[in-house]
Amino acid sequence: MTNAAPLNNYDDAAVGRITAFVEQLTGGKVVGLERLVRWRPSWFVEVETEGTVRRLHLRGDRGGDVSIFPDLKREADVIAVLHGHGLPVPEIYGYLADPPCIVMEAIEGTRDFSALDAATKSAIGRVYMRAVAAMHRLPVEPFMAAGVHRPEGAEAIALVGLDAYMPHYRRTKSRPEPLLEFVIGWLRRNVPRHRDRASFIQFDSGQYLVDQGAMTKLYDFEFSMIGDPLVDIATMGMRNSYEPLGAPLPELVRYYEEATGEPVDHDAVVFHVLQFSLLGTMQFTGTVGKPCPGDPHSVYLMFDLALRRSILLALSHLTGDPLPDLPPLEQRRGDNAPLLAKLVDTLGTLPVTGEAAEAHKAQVAELIEWVQRADDHGAEMIARNIADVSALLGRRFDRWVDAAEALEAHILKAGPEEDAVLITLLATIEERRLQLFGPTKLGEAACHVVLPATRPD
Template sequence: MQTQEDQGSADTLNEQQLRNFVEQLLGGEIISMERLLRWRPAWNLELRRGGEVLALHIRGDRGGDVSPFPELRREADILTLLGEQGIPVPKIYGFCEEPQAIIMQQVRGTRDLATAASDAQRSDLARQYVQAMAAMHQLPLEPFTAQGIGLPLGAEQISLAGLEAYYPLYARNKTKPQPLAEFALGWLRRNVPKHRTKAAFVQYDSGQYLFENGKVNALYDFEFAMLGDPLADLASARMRDNYEPLGARFSELYRYYQEVTGEAADPDVVRFHTVLFSTVSTMQFSATIATPQPGDPHDTYIEFDIALRRVVVHALAEAMGIAIETPDLKIKASGPNAQLLLMLKDALEQLEVSGEFQKSKRQSVAKLVEYLTCADAMALQLLQIDQAEVEALLDRRFDDYSQLDAALEDFVKRAGPEYDERLLRLFMAQIERRVQVYGATAIGASASHIDLPPIESH
């Protein structure tokens, strides 16, 4: 078993290997190197070379089996191709094999639009981003297919490109039933937009850009990029607007995208891709929740899981024309292990750690303790309500809570579209209750703020 000391030694070795690689690749001497407080390895560094100082960023391998495209070099190659075709992305200097990492330009700027000078500047930045997105969608596809990126053909392949990319990861790692994911998968396959027959290069996790002094300097994070329906990027940007505002109302950017491209963007297709992107994102992290692995950023994965499941339900409700309902639930503040959890919280606070990175690790544990305190108070009650509702739907009794998801998933896979509304209302009640319980915690805060912006202004 790897101890904390072993992990620290490994991190030190990795950093030294990266320092050596960068200095050999670019010449010169590293004069500063800072590990960023992120859930994946990343560093900012400065390299003195002759009379200049290069600002660099290292994007490390996230580790774990949570990506449909685990080859980090793939992202480096995509960024290189985009830069060569005039899309504003970070310049790639090289790729380190051991440990795997992309050596790239450190782009000046921030993603925090609260720092923009005015609402007018925020709106202009959002339009600059849309222009870059639209230019990306109009790139020739041959350079990407020559790089080995698959080209979907026909409406079904184009519309479901993201689903087909993520599904092998989901199927390979699935250890427990996932009734909500299976319900969404069935709905998506039954509701493919048949008129979407033109593929484009899509970022697929869009809405990410850095700006400075009123100018968008770069789009970033192309880990999940692929060829597919360009409206998928509008959908994922729409989702991101919940926690990283785009700079203008989504309905305005939706309209502006159509002006820039000269092509209509069917709002029902954007709704379809909102369901699809939230579903595959949930699938991506489902195994990390069902079967946690040592070293995982557990608090982050739980946060993703509950927030994304709520988006799946809200997106399906929007697409199906069903109103969101919040069930009545009496919240208890503490459970049978309240005193023990207080002791754990106190013991954690007494731990002295040095350095911002280790402090961030302690904070992650504190988040888990806070979440566990709510679970101690309410988890059993949530399961009892779930059982009663599943029994009513399936017209059968269960002896154990552990039987519920397997039986529900089996029913979902066999049920026809006539059950769509009843099933959605069941999943809606389940997730809305959990947000009531956990929404006030640091882990549950993202889920409590889910609110898909309107596609069209009225």
């Protein structure tokens, strides 16, 4: 996957206001500003004060319509609470409302563990999991004062993420989503009701840096909530599949158990893997179905495919229903193959300058490859999906959107006695999509998704 180009392009005037704010805040002069190439506007800034230069980090608003908690100040306030309680997070120096920007300490380090030996990775993992356990022990009241909702009761604690994401999903949903609607209902019917203690959680966890063989600090609390602490174990396990955390996940879980003095409920972890996979898909499905101008669409397609694969793996584990074994696709070339080949050729000749432009060009190439696969096999996949839905519902459909709409309506009324049949059908539909797009560069991540193993083999 390419680095995402920023989708909220702060203009020169906005950057000027940020620069002036940093100088006012620090009493120094900005002598360096490095824009990071990613989907969120962010910078490293060098500020000179009385002959000394220090580096800060500027975190802007991601923009678009995929934010569950769109107020960037919420994250700044949460990080400030964590820092005040001695957690290893960056210090917050200030917040600018227009344009939204957090001014914070720049963390030293990297996510690359490849140069470290196993003993060093283990030592870092123990420190990291102690920090996570300490975060989970914090009182929740200061976070409530910062605007974080506190759920009450086992069901609300288990589903705090679903309840938080649901308004965004309902507002942005742009197409029928039979799989998502099924999983929403399944989760509500299968809450782990014995887990009734809520903690502050990072939610999208596993994000920390290492430098010179030691952990530096945790970062990124955009989606933080108060909920079941095992959500953080589930989400760090999911992150580990594409952004390794150093020590093996079962080892990290053991360190967490040592730090908390309590055994981890592994089935509850898988429940939260299922829920988090669902929520990520819910977050992006609106723009995947109806792309918004400026969105990094290739990134969202990659997320969507990988998260749906994760949904199927977790659901199969929790229900015992096996995933279908599909026959391979027959090789064929689509009718538009010559035109698409020419498009690839034309793109390759376009001159570009700079990282952001290179990233945009790479994203276009990824989208063309995606379209090529759809041209080769998309019609066949859709025909098979329509036939399967028609067989289940007992009526014929000519278009996939109509079949998907009818299937979703059926799912919303179906009882748990239909779960096995529906899981098999939904898994078949999604596995065909993975067959179709898995061979692309964007599909590579989905092909490598595995269910996090939280205990030793």
